Amino acid sequence: MSSSTPAPRRGNTRQRIQDVALELFAEQGYEKTSLREIAERLEVTKAALYYHFKTKEDILISLAEDLTRPLDELLEWGATQPRTLETKQEIMRRYGDALAGAAPLFRFMQENQATVRELRFGKDMKERMMAMVELVKEPEAELADQVRAVAALFSMHAGMFLLQNLDGSAEEKRAAVLEVALDLITQANSSKS
Amino acid sequence: MSSSTPAPRRGNTRQRIQDVALELFAEQGYEKTSLREIAERLEVTKAALYYHFKTKEDILISLAEDLTRPLDELLEWGATQPRTLETKQEIMRRYGDALAGAAPLFRFMQENQATVRELRFGKDMKERMMAMVELVKEPEAELADQVRAVAALFSMHAGMFLLQNLDGSAEEKRAAVLEVALDLITQANSSKS
Amino acid sequence: MSSSTPAPRRGNTRQRIQDVALELFAEQGYEKTSLREIAERLEVTKAALYYHFKTKEDILISLAEDLTRPLDELLEWGATQPRTLETKQEIMRRYGDALAGAAPLFRFMQENQATVRELRFGKDMKERMMAMVELVKEPEAELADQVRAVAALFSMHAGMFLLQNLDGSAEEKRAAVLEVALDLITQANSSKS
Amino acid sequence: MSSSTPAPRRGNTRQRIQDVALELFAEQGYEKTSLREIAERLEVTKAALYYHFKTKEDILISLAEDLTRPLDELLEWGATQPRTLETKQEIMRRYGDALAGAAPLFRFMQENQATVRELRFGKDMKERMMAMVELVKEPEAELADQVRAVAALFSMHAGMFLLQNLDGSAEEKRAAVLEVALDLITQANSSKS
């Protein structure tokens, strides 16, 4: 009603909870992070968290949705495109963007699979990955090419945490990762089966 | 067949604890698995666990060591070999064997990274991976080729859990994964830098 | 009389915990008293104790502070007074009052020295006693007179628990103890060194 | 049968247990000292302790007896002597010797009263002290003189732990303590009632 950027400490608590929770979950894992810790860091009481989220798991789910949404959008978009090599490459590019845009979240999901798996969309997670693979491989690809498609996707994940230790600028690295991934996709799609 | 007494309870309890623990940790994650659960499944008391392991974490560590050992042996072996393409390929092959030999353990480590990271050899885990990368890439490889080396290794991990859903026999799949990995290594080492 | 609900459970829980804890600690010792016991006697859950005190030790510390405070006040007061015999006698009198005012606490501290010693102010306890001794003896007193000062203080402690068995009214006994203590102080300060 | 000093590591385990136990009990208190700790320091197993003592408490009792014995002997001896001032002074001297001879034990008993009290001879402990008081005071002494007798005894205890911080050689200090104690006894016995 008044200004477009609302008062800094008003109504944004829900968001702040998510931010802090993600930070702590990512740092120490979901189970090792207690609501007390989150509340303390926010300087509110635990009970306040319950005003905004029904359970601890709900916080996690709300976070996970932020991650799944762009992924699902990408899957939807991909489904409507022609199954050309160009489309596949574009999908990989967009996948890379999605990853980069939600890096900590992605990292967290990867490092807490055991937890996330139970989360009623953990199965989904795997299914989503399989759906991605479907989108970027040839329908009747032979095994090795399927593996290449999988490898392309996972290389991008791996890029997120192992490549930190390599030298080169972040952009250079992203570019290199993408290059390799696109390469793999190209190979996977060029067999004369 | 021979004895009739309920359970011989020989000197194998320590081993049995490790087995059950691995099974449960892998299934539900480390933090969600309580010592009570482990003890119950073994039909001993919690206190018995503490006779064999000083803490819960100690159980995990003892398991992790079973995983790290073959990896370290491979790293040592690799360090003594000539840095030829053949060696690198052999390293990948052996890496695949190590992975297959300790599959549940590996899977567990991957799905519980957040937990394992704290474990004083979590850092090491990353370092070990970096050391592996060093072994299979060219000393002065350009970024894309470094990424290829990383991708080769991670593809093998990915193989362990995403490929379950693909069809084909286990051996076929292992072979396909290896093929792609070797391919990547070969490419990574064939740049005319 | 007024309300009919089981227990008003107002904002006095913290205080009630301290009361019950002191009672039980004094009766059975700190280590032998479990939080379960305290909680049961208060008809709250163990967790409620943890709402008010971060650890069991914290309860003990909070109690100990109630004892140390008057003592420290006395030490401060003593430090500002002229070092006359009258002052010293007044210090002893006040010391006696402090003792009487916190008798169960004092008794507890005395009977649980082994525990209290670790408590980061256990050393302090001894130091405090030494500071008291400093206040009531001559600066350059010879050994025997120093001992007399010590004896004066300790007689007052002894008075608290051994004299229970003697006959005579409580006041008579307190008076007798004080008489002896003042006597000792007087002697300790009358040597023509 | 063979030599008078038996083989150093033969049959003396019981004694060694007592030594270590006393040391640890004195340092950390009885309850805080676990049998595991004692066993570890002796480099035997917990079960070995049970070969020599039926329970943990038994170890404590065996220690306590070492303390009570000289005290009881002194009480007996005192009972057979004429009730003169000289006797009383001699009792104090002997009491001082007993204290010095079993210093750590005495210290321990003092710092763990809460525990020792339950020990079926804890009551006894107090009774013993009262018996000592009886021996060194006049039968019909007035209250102040009774207090003086008590103070004399307790000064000797106090001497054991507070005087550590005073300077002067150990002998000098013992002598000073004894002087004060004898003084108090003399005063206590010189009233013209």
Next chain:
DNA sequence: AATGAATGAGTTTTCATTCAT
């Protein structure tokens, strides 16, 4: 004279969650 393996009962502590205000 001692050990290896285990137990039962307990301990302190932590956590997610609730609810009246």
Next chain:
DNA sequence: TATGAATGAAAACTCATTCAT
């Protein structure tokens, strides 16, 4: 939009003790 006070359930861990060998 929150808080203060509490709970129930469970966790990890410890301890004294036992007993077959």
